[in-house]
Amino acid sequence: MRALRSVPRSIVVGRALLVLGALLLIAAPKITDANGLQTAADLLTMLVLAVMWNLLAGYADIVSIGQQMFVGIGAYAFYGFAVLAGINPYLAIPAAGAVALAAAIPSMAIVFRLRAAYLSVGTWVLATVVMLGAGKLDAFGAGLGTSLPVSVVEVFGTDPTSRSTTTYWLALGLAAIAFAATLVLMRSSTGIGLTAMRDDEEGTASVGVDIVRARVVCFLWTAPFLGLAGALITLQRLRVAPQMSFSITDWTVYVIFIVVIGGVGSFEGPIIGTLVFFVIREYLQNWGVWHFIVLGAVSIAVILIEPRGLWGLLRRVIPGDLIPVSHRVP
Amino acid sequence: MNAAGLVNQLLQGILVGGLYALYASGLSISVGVMRFVNIAHGDLIVLVSFLLLTLTASLRLPLPLAVAVALPISFAGGYVLQRWLLQRVLGKGILQIVLVTFGLSVIIQNFLQGTYGADTRRLSGSGFETATIALPGGIGIGVLPLTIFVVAAALIFVLDRLLYRTRVGAQVRAVSDDVEAANLIGLAAPRIYAIAMGVVGVTVCISAAFMSVWTNFDPTSGPDRLLIAFEAVVLGGLGSLWGTLIGGIVLGVAQAVGAQFDVSWQLLAGHLVFLAIFLIRPQGLFPRY
Numbered sequence: 001m002r003a004l005r006s007v008p009r010s011i012v013v014g015r016a017l018l019v020l021g022a023l024l025l026i027a028a029p030k031i032t033d034a035n036g037l038q039t040a041a042d043l044l045t046m047l048v049l050a051v052m053w054n055l056l057a058g059y060a061d062i063v064s065i066g067q068q069m070f071v072g073i074g075a076y077a078f079y080g081f082a083v084l085a086g087i088n089p090y091l092a093i094p095a096a097g098a099v100a101l102a103a104a105i106p107s108m109a110i111v112f113r114l115r116a117a118y119l120s121v122g123t124w125v126l127a128t129v130v131m132l133g134a135g136k137l138d139a140f141g142a143g144l145g146t147s148l149p150v151s152v153v154e155v156f157g158t159d160p161t162s163r164s165t166t167t168y169w170l171a172l173g174l175a176a177i178a179f180a181a182t183l184v185l186m187r188s189s190t191g192i193g194l195t196a197m198r199d200d201e202e203g204t205a206s207v208g209v210d211i212v213r214a215r216v217v218c219f220l221w222t223a224p225f226l227g228l229a230g231a232l233i234t235l236q237r238l239r240v241a242p243q244m245s246f247s248i249t250d251w252t253v254y255v256i257f258i259v260v261i262g263g264v265g266s267f268e269g270p271i272i273g274t275l276v277f278f279v280i281r282e283y284l285q286n287w288g289v290w291h292f293i294v295l296g297a298v299s300i301a302v303i304l305i306e307p308r309g310l311w312g313l314l315r316r317v318i319p320g321d322l323i324p325v326s327h328r329v330p
Numbered sequence: 331m332n333a334a335g336l337v338n339q340l341l342q343g344i345l346v347g348g349l350y351a352l353y354a355s356g357l358s359i360s361v362g363v364m365r366f367v368n369i370a371h372g373d374l375i376v377l378v379s380f381l382l383l384t385l386t387a388s389l390r391l392p393l394p395l396a397v398a399v400a401l402p403i404s405f406a407g408g409y410v411l412q413r414w415l416l417q418r419v420l421g422k423g424i425l426q427i428v429l430v431t432f433g434l435s436v437i438i439q440n441f442l443q444g445t446y447g448a449d450t451r452r453l454s455g456s457g458f459e460t461a462t463i464a465l466p467g468g469i470g471i472g473v474l475p476l477t478i479f480v481v482a483a484a485l486i487f488v489l490d491r492l493l494y495r496t497r498v499g500a501q502v503r504a505v506s507d508d509v510e511a512a513n514l515i516g517l518a519a520p521r522i523y524a525i526a527m528g529v530v531g532v533t534v535c536i537s538a539a540f541m542s543v544w545t546n547f548d549p550t551s552g553p554d555r556l557l558i559a560f561e562a563v564v565l566g567g568l569g570s571l572w573g574t575l576i577g578g579i580v581l582g583v584a585q586a587v588g589a590q591f592d593v594s595w596q597l598l599a600g601h602l603v604f605l606a607i608f609l610i611r612p613q614g615l616f617p618r619y
Contacts (some may be wrong), residue, residue: 023422063428110605113612115568118429121367121560124403125601126558132598248553254435260429289440296437303429304418 007320014322016295018271034164041164041171041236043278048229049255050262052222052269057256058265059194060218062111065252066123069107069130070100070223074230077136079240082152084139089155093170093231095270100227104193104220110204110211113221124248144159145241167235174232178225183267185221186325190214195325198265237284260299263311267323272310334468336590341471343586347541347579348479353555354562354574355486356533359493359526361563365506366420366427370435372535372556377438378404378538379547380446386453393453397539401532408531413524420523420569435552455543478540482575490571490612492529502526538606555599561604567614576615580607 024031028040041204049067056062081092107126114122135143157163185191193209204211233251234240244250254277262273284291306312357371368374378400385396415434421427461473493499505512505519512519539557541547561581566573581600588599607615 021364061424063425065428065432084362109609114564115425117361117366118560118564120432121369122564123557124553125557125561127605129598129601129605132601134600136594255403256429256432264425289444292440293437293444296433296440300415300433300437303426303433307422307426315447 008318009095010318011320011322014268014318015175018322021271028172029165029168034161037168038165038236039278041168043274044168044171044175045229045232045236046255046258046277047270047274048175048225049251050198050258050274051178051182051267052225053252053255054259054264054266054270055185055218056222057259058269059186059198060215060228061116062123062215062219063120064111065120065248065256066127067222067226067255068228068246068248068251069123069127069187070104070231071230071251072131072134072242073103073173074100074227075234075240075245076137076140076230077227078231079140079146079148083149093228096231097224097228097308100230101224102218103227104223108216108219112216125250127246131242134246135242140240143242145239145244148234148241156235167232170235174225174228178228182221183323183325185217185265190217191325194218218258254295257295257299259309260302261295261309263309263315265308266311266315266321267325268314268321269311270306272314276310331486332468337467337469337605339586339590340583341469341585342475342588344579345472345479345582346585347575347582348475348482348539349544350558350562350578351482351486351575352478352533352537352540352578353559354566354578355482355571356487356530356537357556358563358566358569358571358574359489359530359533359558361568366424366431366478367560368416368530369428369431369556370552371437371559372554373435373438373552374386374531375532375541375555376547376549376552377442377537379451379542380442380549381566382453382538382542383446393455393539393543397535400538401535404535405528406531408534409524409528411531412527413520415526417520427480435556439549439552446549448548448550450548451547452540452546453542459543474540474544478544481536481540482578485533486575487570489529489533493571498522502597506551557599561600565604565607567617569618570614570616573614573616573618 017021024045025040028037051072053064053067056064056067058170060304074096078089078092078096081087081095082089085092086094110126111123134140140146155165156166186194190213193204193211193214196204196209197211197214231246234245236246258273258277260273261276262271263269280291280295284294289292302309308315353372353375356409357368360366360368360371381400381403382396383392383397385391386393389396391399396481416427419430459472459474462470463473463476464470476535491499493502501512501517501522502525504515505517505522512522537555558581559577562574562577565577565580581604584603585600587598588595588597591599
């Protein structure tokens with residue numbers, strides 16, 4: 001009881017909102033139609049990408065502009081397993097995640113040899129190379145891409161409504177696993193080192209935390225989740241194509257805006273950012289290119305005014321984390 | 331393909347390297363001196379190209395006059411950008427710098443798309459761009475590519491002198507080596523950085539002038555130029571301006587050879603050669619630091 005009383009009211013309210021949100025997500029198939037489910041699945045996929053980019057940029061100091069590479073690899077691997085190899089499409093999803101993880105290992109040879117200032121653009125070069133390479137694969141429709149055959153699509157539901165329900169559950173499952181697993185990672189000894197790194201990299205190294213190991217773990221950690229997201233995106237879009245599956249705008253630019261606006265280096269940030277992003281997208285998409293300008297300008301303003309984003313602003317009135325990442329001194 | 335054709339392709343590749351070195355010279359200054367990669371570098375080149383388009387098409391200025399008008403604007407643009415925006419995030423960590431220049435890149439691309447539409451553009455050099463010098467053995471050298479190459483080499487010579495032989499250059503390097511120490515001896519870091527970025531603006535303007543005559547461009551062309559410039563800088567080695575010229579030539583030749591197999595291999599061949607050399611020599615070919 002003592003512990004319960006000592007939690008400030010704002011944190012209780014915040015946590016209640018999170019629980020309410022989770023319940024709404026579980027109940028979504030009962031309370032919304034196929035269109036709503038598609039939007040919700042979209043939102044959950046973006047949340048997964050945001051959590052992963054935040055882990056890299058916010059904690060491990062790997063400011064990647066190339067995470068679309070793993071999304072695209074996952075998408076292509078899913079297509080390869082489910083369509084070309086003909087294995088069960090449900091099994092092809094985790095297999096796609098495994099391929100993305102396998103692809104992360106050789107890419108470390110390049111990413112981790114780049115100086116800090118070069119790393120961002122280096123990941124972008126790598127992603128561009130893989131995208132151009134994917135455009136050479138005739139079995140995947142080369143530069144134009146190709147659609148998922150009906151036989152594969154029907155495995156996930158024979159009509160659009162049941163299909164969007166299936167893809168929604170898959171997206172919710174992935175988001176839940178990605179979120180919970182990353183939370184566990186952050187509460188492990190590696191994660192404590194990462195949180196310390198976020199706050200003071202040199203100081204962390206001087207007390208004996210192996211920074212290189214922590215960064216490698218993070219890099220390898222995000223790849224399979226990005227690959228799984230790529231498989232689900234393929235199910236949502238029903239096709240693979242270099243420009244779409246490896247889209248820097250969709251899988252990295254938007255994701256960066258989400259994390260920056262929500263709050264980089266926190267667990268609450270990506271959630272807030274994803275919600276804000278979907279509201280902005282809903283209202284501003286009629287503005288065409290100008291909505292990008294608004295997002296870009298808001299992001300720059302956030303960096304200049306409150307680098308910890310909206311969550312940083314809220315954190316001025318809320319005395320603690322809603323999602324307990326850090327261990328408290330008892 | 332006959333020998334003359336092959337020589338032509340290789341020559342073309344080397345001369346393209348001059349254009350890439352132009353893109354890279356400005357980036358090299360901002361990376362080597364200010365220790366950050368400006369992600370909007372390519373977009374700034376495209377932005378100035380559209381400025382030149384407006385000056386030549388709407389105001390009917392001849393291209394050289396348009397460039398003369400755009401040069402001081404670019405210098406001022408670089409100065410103001412550094413002083414008012416980039417300086418605020420410098421020294422706060424890679425994340426902030428990357429995000430601000432990244433946001434700038436997205437803003438520029440979409441501003442251009444909203445203002446000019448998505449059409450592919452090209453400026454006219456009034457016949458200059460198609461003239462060739464015929465050499466014996468069926469070898470021809472384009473006057474424009476040759477001019478670009480000579481200008482690139484001259485620009486790199488001037489920048490190298492500026493950075494390593496003048497008082498301003500010494501100040502720039504002192505500030506980039508150690509801001510605190512430079513402050514102690516009374517150097518005004520923000521002003522010196524801003525001047526350096528103004529110089530980058532001048533290189534951007536020269537790059538834009540030649541790029542817009544030689545190649546097609548549209549509002550989303552910036553990232554491709556950034557990646558090429560980045561690769562030339564990394565290949566050349568940190569802080570080495572002459573290295574960027576060699577880096578640009580390596581990329582240009584790789585693309586020309588790739589295009590021999592299939593036009594669609596052109597870009598990929600450049601990137602693959604970059605990755606291969608990077609894996610063997612991550613410090614670049616001629617590292618200065």
